[in-house]
Structures are given as structure tokens and as C-alpha cells.
Amino acid sequence: MIYAYIENLNGKYKNSSIEIVSYAKNIADAQGDSVIAITFNAEDSPEILYKYGADNVYNIKNEALKNFDPKVYASLISQLIEGNYIIFSHSDESTSIAPFLVKEKEAVYITNVVSQPLSFSPFKVKRNIFSGKGIAVVETSNPFLIITVALNSTGVKENPVSGREINPLITIPDDSPYKVESIEESDSKIDLKEAKIVVSGGRGMKGPENWGIIEDLAQVLNAAEACTKPVSDMGWRPHSEHVGQTGKNIAPKLYIAIGISGAIQHLAGVNGSKTILVINNDPEAPFFKSADYGVVGDLFEVVPKLTEKLKSFINNKKI
Amino acid sequence: MKILVAISCVPDTTSKINFTQDKKKFDKNGIQYVINPQDEYCLSKAIYLQEKQNAEVTIVIVGDLSVEPVMRKALAIGAQNAIRVNIEPIDSQNVAKEIAEIVKQGDYDIILLGKESLDYNGGMVPGLVAAELDLPFVNGVIGLEIENKTIKVTRELENGVELISLDLPVVLAGQKGLVEENQLKIPNIRGIMAAKNKSLNVVEAKFSDLKLKIDEYEKPKSRSHVVLVDKENLDDLIQLLHEQAKVI
Ligand SMILES: Cc1cc2nc3c(=O)[nH]c(=O)nc-3n(C[C@H](O)[C@H](O)[C@H](O)COP(=O)(O)OP(=O)(O)OC[C@H]3O[C@@H](n4cnc5c(N)ncnc54)[C@H](O)[C@@H]3O)c2cc1C
Numbered sequence: 001m002i003y004a005y006i007e008n009l010n011g012k013y014k015n016s017s018i019e020i021v022s023y024a025k026n027i028a029d030a031q032g033d034s035v036i037a038i039t040f041n042a043e044d045s046p047e048i049l050y051k052y053g054a055d056n057v058y059n060i061k062n063e064a065l066k067n068f069d070p071k072v073y074a075s076l077i078s079q080l081i082e083g084n085y086i087i088f089s090h091s092d093e094s095t096s097i098a099p100f101l102v103k104e105k106e107a108v109y110i111t112n113v114v115s116q117p118l119s120f121s122p123f124k125v126k127r128n129i130f131s132g133k134g135i136a137v138v139e140t141s142n143p144f145l146i147i148t149v150a151l152n153s154t155g156v157k158e159n160p161v162s163g164r165e166i167n168p169l170i171t172i173p174d175d176s177p178y179k180v181e182s183i184e185e186s187d188s189k190i191d192l193k194e195a196k197i198v199v200s201g202g203r204g205m206k207g208p209e210n211w212g213i214i215e216d217l218a219q220v221l222n223a224a225e226a227c228t229k230p231v232s233d234m235g236w237r238p239h240s241e242h243v244g245q246t247g248k249n250i251a252p253k254l255y256i257a258i259g260i261s262g263a264i265q266h267l268a269g270v271n272g273s274k275t276i277l278v279i280n281n282d283p284e285a286p287f288f289k290s291a292d293y294g295v296v297g298d299l300f301e302v303v304p305k306l307t308e309k310l311k312s313f314i315n316n317k318k319i
Numbered sequence: 320m321k322i323l324v325a326i327s328c329v330p331d332t333t334s335k336i337n338f339t340q341d342k343k344k345f346d347k348n349g350i351q352y353v354i355n356p357q358d359e360y361c362l363s364k365a366i367y368l369q370e371k372q373n374a375e376v377t378i379v380i381v382g383d384l385s386v387e388p389v390m391r392k393a394l395a396i397g398a399q400n401a402i403r404v405n406i407e408p409i410d411s412q413n414v415a416k417e418i419a420e421i422v423k424q425g426d427y428d429i430i431l432l433g434k435e436s437l438d439y440n441g442g443m444v445p446g447l448v449a450a451e452l453d454l455p456f457v458n459g460v461i462g463l464e465i466e467n468k469t470i471k472v473t474r475e476l477e478n479g480v481e482l483i484s485l486d487l488p489v490v491l492a493g494q495k496g497l498v499e500e501n502q503l504k505i506p507n508i509r510g511i512m513a514a515k516n517k518s519l520n521v522v523e524a525k526f527s528d529l530k531l532k533i534d535e536y537e538k539p540k541s542r543s544h545v546v547l548v549d550k551e552n553l554d555d556l557i558q559l560l561h562e563q564a565k566v567i
Pocket residue numbers: 201202203204205227228229230231242243244245246247258259260261262263264265266269279280281282285297298299300332356
């Protein structure tokens with residue numbers, strides 16, 4: 001069995017978890033095996049997971065799991081599995097749960113994986129190192145493997161199967177030491193790590209009062225917003241939007257960098273993006289060397305114009 | 320209260336990353352090693368707790384002799400004690416076991432690690448340390464406060480932040496935000512002088528069997544040349560994004 005741990009946000013499966021199902025399905029096909037997806041308190045229909053190749057879905061729903069306790073989650077997964085591969089997303093949640101399973105199963109733990117397995121005996125796979133400035137091919141002969149797959153690195157693929165939902169008998173430990181005191185939700189609607197398009201602003205924006213320019217473009221594209229480190233350090237934007245080597249690592253389909261010079265530490269967090277568009281008034285800005293598309297010009301003039309044009313383009317497309 | 324901060328030494332963030340011709344090794348030529356940035360936030364936070372709440376801060380590095388300058392820097396920033404586990408840190412699972420051994424011997428209340436090291440980007444060691452010790456673990460920590468034997472931890476969620484309270488001891492993976500940028504501790508003259516008189520404790524490694532090895536290194540594919548679009552022709556840009564890149 002190949003196990004896929006499915007994360008959800010407000011009950012909906014994350015895109016990154018759909019990617020995990022595709023990943024597991026690919027291994028299962030290569031091994032003549034099947035995929036079991038495990039998910040806690042999700043509200044989405046398991047049909048979605050069948051579509052991407054999950055043969056069985058354990059959808060465990062329990063009030064006691066509302067507070068996230070990695071040890072409790074790990075103990076449940078451990079009660080459910082009898083196979084040699086567990087696939088997770090490379091996320092805070094998964095890298096909190098997985099280590100407890102690694103310890104219990106004496107597994108080899110491979111994180112930040114960016115390729116499908118290159119071979120199975122020995123098991124070989126590529127992983128990200130040096131913030132995307134390098135890749136390592138790693139190898140192990142250990143029979144039990146726990147893997148976390150980097151976001152948007154291997155892609156999703158439809159692979160419909162006639163899946164089945166299973167309600168297993170498990171015991172839920174109810175002595176969690178974690179007491180959640182409060183949760184504060186941010187007002188941004190789109191999760192930065194999950195977003196397909198990200199609009200990002202740097203010091204070229206001149207000040208927080210100009211952020212409407214970024215917001216308008218992001219809204220038209222249904223994109224998440226991001227920023228550079230100095231922008232968050234100066235308090236123009238929250239830390240949670242900071243991308244780069246010391247901030248979030250993202251890999252959207254389209255990254256739009258506005259008024260960002262393209263320092264090496266910034267690039268490290270975004271160079272996994274499929275396509276990069278840079279808008280900067282300095283033709284010598286280093287970012288142009290790492291971009292797919294570029295516009296040399298004053299952002300205060302170019303971006304609002306681009307936003308208007310995109311708005312009509314997208315409206316026309318819908319019709 | 321005793322706090323252990325685990326520090327990994329990583330190439331300076333501006334480093335050009337190269338591998339040897341045979342692709343078997345990382346080319347250390349000309350590389351400057353620094354405290355992993357996430358660990359710097361953790362260390363600074365720990366030093367504030369030392370100053371204000373009577374904590375005692377110890378740092379631990381798993382590494383060979385070459386990490387000693389970084390240990391001195393951590394002492395100069397204000398750590399009381401420094402421990403080095405003498406082995407090249409090539410396997411994160413072993414690194415975690417070594418750190419767990421140090422914890423077992425030292426009776427620490429808070430074990431603070433960076434969320435991710437900038438070199439191997441594993442995000443592995445903190446959780447593995449917690450699992451080895453069977454202690455509660457919180458990832459992505461951006462705030463912590465201590466009241467007697469409980470700790471209040473703020474962690475980042477995808478869509479906000481969560482405040483959790485826990486009894487000590489705990490293992491935490493910290494990140495940027497734990498202290499503000501302008502509150503990062505840097506060594507001052509007094510700290511540097513004091514560090515000279517502190518000893519670097521060296522303990523021998525216990526775990527060396529390798530279950531995962533690096534077969535070879537590669538450089539990522541570089542992007543093809545940038546296509547520049549005139550700012551008067553933004554319609555062309557939209558067409559390119561739509562038809563060529565297929566991203567809108
Ligand atoms: C240890 C360490 C870690 C770091 N980690 C990160 C990280 O994770 N993420 C990160 O982003 N940075 C990081 N940095 C900082 C990084 O080195 C750069 O300083 C930073 O990325 C620069 O941000 P910026 O592009 O917003 O600002 P600047 O470098 O000041 O660039 C502003 C750009 O805006 C352009 N501009 C100005 N006005 C206009 C206009 N009217 N129209 C169009 N363009 C305009 C300018 O030409 C310039 O290219 C780190 C640094 C260190 C030392």
C-alpha cells in the first residue's frame with residue numbers, strides 16, 4: 001500500500017495534497033500497488049481523491065482532532081498503515097507529523113522531494129537543496145520510506161479509479177497537552193503557498209500606501225500577494241507575506257515581481273515558479289536575468305495599465 | 320530554566336553554489352559559514368529570555384572542528400554554554416539523535432531549533448528531535464512567552480496564527496518573526512571578550528550508520544532568456560502569458 005496524507009484547509013483538500021495523491025498513484029502503478037488516502041476532518045467529497053487515483057479513503061472525523069497535535073495525528077496514521085511508503089506534502093503540518101512516524105517505523109525520512117522516484121531498488125529520488133540553488137539525488141535501501149514532496153514540483157494528474165471510503169476502527173488518544181487559546185485568521189483570501197498566481201511587491205513600491213496597486217492586480221488575477229524581506233521588515237506588509245530564503249518558499253504557475261531588484265536571497269524563495277514576470281524601471285535590475293518576461297518601466301504607470309487590460313481580457317475570456 | 324538552541328552552520332546567503340566536477344561533493348571553496356538565519360532568530364529570542372526571565376542558554380552544533388568560529392559567535396551573542404558533537408552532519412536523522420542525546424543529559428525545558436536549514440532545506444531535525452524525546456512539538460513558531468511551567472506559543476498557519484499553551488518541556492521550530500528584525504542580537508565587544516573565556520565543550524558522536532546517502536548533486540535548469548515587452552505593448556504581454564506561457 002502507498003499512503004497519502006491529505007491536508008485540508010477549512011475542510012477543503014489542499015491543492016498540494018491532490019499533488020500528493022498523484023505522486024502516490026504514480027508509485028502505486030509502478031509497484032502494482034494501490035493508494036490509500038488518509039484525511040482528518042475534511043469536508044470535501046472523497047470523490048475528488050478517487051479522481052486522482054486514491055483507491056481507498058480513510059476520512060476520520062472527530063471533534064477531538066480539531067486541535068492539531070502532531071503526536072495524536074501520527075498515532076492515528078500509525079494505526080491505519082501497513083505498507084512501506086507514506087507520502088506527505090512538504091508543509092509545516094506534515095513535517096510536524098511525519099517525524100513521529102519515522103521514529104516509530106524506523107523509516108528513512110526524505111523531505112523536500114522534487115521528482116518522482118528515479119528507481120525503486122535502491123530507491124532514488126531528487127530533493128531540493130540550497131534553497132533551489134541545487135538538487136541532490138539521494139539513495140536508500142531501507143524498506144520503509146516516509147517522503148515529503150515539495151509544493152508544485154511534480155504536478156497533479158487525473159487518474160480516475162472507482163474508490164471506496166472506509167471507516168476504520170481506531171482509538172483516538174484524548175490526553176493531548178495542546179491547549180489552543182485562540183486562532184486569528186488573516187484577511188487574505190488566498191493562501192500564498194497554494195496560490196496559482198502570486199503578485200509580489202518590493203521596495204520599489206515606495207510605501208504601504210501604494211499597495212492598492214498590488215491588490216488590484218492580485219484581485220483581477222485571483223492571485224495571492226507577497227513581498228520582499230525589507231518590505232515586511234519595515235512593517236509595510238505582514239511577515240507572513242515575505243517570500244525568499246528567510247521567508248516562504250513558493251512555486252506558483254506565475255510570479256509577478258513588481259519593484260523588486262531580484263537579490264539572490266529573494267530569488268531563492270521564488271525560483272521554483274513556472275513563469276516569472278518582472279516589472280522594474282531599472283533595465284539593469286538583476287531580476288531580469290532570472291525572469292521569463294519583463295517590462296522595463298515605472299510600476300506606477302505600467303501596473304495599473306496592465307491591471308485594466310487584464311480585467312478586460314479576463315472578462316472577454318469568460319464570455 | 321534551561322534553553323537549548325540547536326544551530327546549524329550554513330553557507331552565507333549570498334554564496335554561489337557549486338559542486339565538484341564529478342558531482343559528488345559540494346564545493347566549499349570560498350564559502351563563508353554563518354549561523355543559519357532561522358537559528359539566529361531562535362538564539363536572539365533565547366537570549367532575551369535569559370536576560371529577562373533568568374533562563375540559561377546553551378547552544379549545540381553537530382559538526383566538525385570547522386564550526387568553532389560560529390560557536391564563538393553564538394557565545395559572543397550571549398549564550399552561556401556551547402556544545403559541539405564531533406561529527407560531520409551528513410545525515411539529518413543522526414543529527415537529530417545526537418541532539419536528543421544532549422537534551423537527555425542536560426534536562427532542558429525548551430529545545431529551540433530553526434524551522435529549516437538553508438543548506439539542506441530538510442525541515443527534518445526539529446520534528447525528529449521531538450519524536451526521539453517523545454515531547455510535544457510546535458512548528459513554524461513566531462512567538463513565545465513563558466509563565467512558570469507553561470509556555471504560550473504562537474505558530475503561523477496558512478490562514479492566520481494560532482496561540483497554543485503547553486507544559487514544559489517542549490521542542491519548538493522557530494522562524495523569522497520570533498524576534499523583530501531590528502531586535503536580532505549581534506555580538507558586542509563585551510560579548511566577544513566574554514566569549515573568549517567560555518569553553519567549547521566537545522562530545523563524541525554516537526550515531527554514524529547511514530541509511531540515506533547522496534548519490535550526486537545537480538544544478539537546477541536555468542531559465543531561458545528573458546523576453547522583454549515594451550511598456551506600450553502590454554497587450555502583447557497578455558497574449559504571451561496566455562498563449563505561450565499558458566499561465567492566465
Ligand atoms: C541573511 C539575509 C537573508 C535575506 N533573506 C531575504 C528573503 O528571504 N527575501 C527577500 O526578499 N530578501 C531577503 N534578503 C534581502 C535581500 O538581500 C534584498 O535586500 C531584498 O530582497 C531587496 O528587496 P527589494 O527588491 O524589495 O528592494 P531593492 O533591492 O531596494 O529593490 C527595489 C527595486 O525596485 C525598483 N524600482 C524602484 N522604483 C521603481 C518604480 N517606480 N518602478 C519600477 N521599479 C522601481 C528598483 O529599480 C529596484 O530594482 C535577505 C538578506 C540577508 C542578508
